[in-house]
Amino acid sequence: MSFRSGFVTILGKPNAGKSTLLNALINEKVSIVSPKPQTTRNKILGILNGKDYQIIFIDTPGIHVSHNKLDEYMSKSIDSAKDSADVYLLVLDGTKKITDSDLDFIRSFKGRGQIIVVVTKTDLVKMDKLYPELAKLNNLDFVKDIYPISAIKGDNVKNLLDTIISLMPEGVRYFDEDIYTDKSTRFLVEETIREKALLLLQDEIPHGIACQVVEYKVEHGVTKISCDIICEKDSHKSIIIGKGGSMLKDIGTRSRRDIEKIVGGKVGLTLFVKVKSGWRDNSHYVEDFGYNKKDI
Numbered sequence: 283m284s285f286r287s288g289f290v291t292i293l294g295k296p297n298a299g300k301s302t303l304l305n306a307l308i309n310e311k312v313s314i315v316s317p318k319p320q321t322t323r324n325k326i327l328g329i330l331n332g333k334d335y336q337i338i339f340i341d342t343p344g345i346h347v348s349h350n351k352l353d354e355y356m357s358k359s360i361d362s363a364k365d366s367a368d369v370y371l372l373v374l375d376g377t378k379k380i381t382d383s384d385l386d387f388i389r390s391f392k393g394r395g396q397i398i399v400v401v402t403k404t405d406l407v408k409m410d411k412l413y414p415e416l417a418k419l420n421n422l423d424f425v426k427d428i429y430p431i432s433a434i435k436g437d438n439v440k441n442l443l444d445t446i447i448s449l450m451p452e453g454v455r456y457f458d459e460d461i462y463t464d465k466s467t468r469f470l471v472e473e474t475i476r477e478k479a480l481l482l483l484q485d486e487i488p489h490g491i492a493c494q495v496v497e498y499k500v501e502h503g504v505t506k507i508s509c510d511i512i513c514e515k516d517s518h519k520s521i522i523i524g525k526g527g528s529m530l531k532d533i534g535t536r537s538r539r540d541i542e543k544i545v546g547g548k549v550g551l552t553l554f555v556k557v558k559s560g561w562r563d564n565s566h567y568v569e570d571f572g573y574n575k576k577d578i
């Protein structure tokens with residue numbers, strides 16, 4: 283058989299389960315996941331390499347209203363990912379009712395390529411609650427397929443993947459076979475630390491955080507990384523540091539464990555907390571912290 287390859291864009295509301303789905307599809311952790319909405323901020327490529335296919339999945343930030351320069355960057359990422367994919371995976375949260383706005387969102391993709399609607403988190407819902415919701419998708423005749431799945435349990439993910447592979451056009455290998463993301467180790471490190479901050483901190487604080495690696499070197503077999511955690515207020519800084527440094531220690535320990543898997547060896551991680559007041563509304567800071575519209 284000839285070689286198949288193509289682009290698959292994953293889109294949906296914040297917290298729908300897009301990044302968890304991407305990681306499950308490629309069986310690698312490339313995109314961070316958290317129980318809080320607006321976790322993903324960049325377009326992130328996850329590449330699945332088969333003997334006779336290569337699929338490039340594109341994870342996107344959840345679609346939401348812009349309030350600041352960072353949101354604008356996120357919206358631009360979503361817009362650019364909407365162009366010219368071979369397949370669109372439109373992700374709905376199976377624990378929520380399917381609304382008219384969800385249906386309008388799906389309809390807005392009519393004529394754009396192959397559309398698959400993925401209703402995820404089915405492990406959290408009873409079948410008698412799920413079926414009436416799935417029935418609301420029945421009349422969307424331009425939709426190629428509807429997959430109820432659990433990305434965490436793996437239910438139906440293989441079937442979804444087989445369908446995606448079958449929809450790939452003939453094409454070339456765009457990336458080397460051993461590459462599974464377009465993102466640098468540095469980016470993955472920054473995101474890992476942000477993921478732990480999202481997990482451990484409450485309210486608005488983690489949404490106002492950016493992480494920036496300031497030093498990365500290997501010494502005597504140990505990867506030494508220093509990273510700034512940037513936040514918006516002095517009061518946030520004290521919460522991130524915690525009593526006697528306990529919160530920062532917890533973020534650091536959990537991050538280090540994951541980063542060791544990414545770099546494949548021992549890691550020494552030092553975290554610093556810095557305040558840049560209102561950085562999310564300042565285009566220079568937003569760009570400095572890795573959200574550059576030129577990259578989109």
Ligand SMILES: Nc1nc2c(ncn2[C@@H]2O[C@H](COP(=O)(O)OP(=O)(O)OP(=O)(O)O)[C@@H](O)[C@H]2O)c(=O)[nH]1
Binds near residue numbers: 301314322345433
């Ligand atoms: N039980 C269960 N939880 C899931 C599943 N998929 C995602 N989740 C959870 O849902 C939450 C959101 O998942 P994400 O993958 O970060 O969602 P997202 O759509 O990427 O969110 P944004 O990046 O904020 O747009 C996390 O707490 C996940 O653990 C699933 O199949 N089953």
Ligand SMILES: [Mg+2]
Binds near residue numbers: 343
């Ligand atoms: Mg995400």
